[in-house]
Amino acid sequence: MVEATGELEAGGAPAPGDDLASELAYVRSLAEEGRNAPLIGGRYYLIWGGLIGLTALFSYLNGVGAINLGFMGGFAPWIAAGLIGWVLSFTVGRRTCAKPGALTIGNQTASSVWFGVGIFMTLFWTALIVAHDNYTGIGVPAYFLFSLMFPVAFGIYGVAFFATATAARLGWLRYFSYLSWGFCVSALFLLDSPHQLLVGAAGSLACAALPGVLLMRAEPGDII
16 A cells, blocks of 8 residues: 555555656656767877877978988878878768767767868868969968968867867866967967977877877767
8 A cells, every 4th residue: 555655555566656756867867968978089089180290290300301201291291191081080980970979969069060170171271282372472482371270270179179168068178278279379489480390290199189089088888
């Protein structure tokens, strides 16, 4: 005999009110877990941060004469890095989209924001190939405009990290926004210096590859 809602029925069976409350609590916990699901795009950060960081480092060593890449020391390493990055991104993306939490607002926002960053930087770099020597008549040296790549990239990284941190409720990602903007300003003061490539390499590893590793460690498994 049940004396009140929420008490056990005779024989130890849960009352109907208990079943309903338990179901509602379970649904609520699932909703909370989905809303706060970890980001699953760490591999993208690691791929692009590692590729750009290592390419910038090799370009810097070639520029200061520490190594000799020969005819490959100009655009070839950057073209290769871009192609490899996009191929790996689409290859990895097929597996990443199947992970638990891929459809949460945090992951959807992060995916869209960083995909936009990738498209913009690719278009910006391609445009510079065409326009880099258009202003020699007013004293701008050919290829000088390429030195804008890292300041622009780190500035956009900071904005993307800030948006991702808000959508995914990961406050610690904002520190990478501040770090990215620090590298942006540093690169601006080195526009005419080969050492900007060294700053770009360090920034790419610190502001993209490192958070990628941290996010991958927190990713859920393929099955939960």
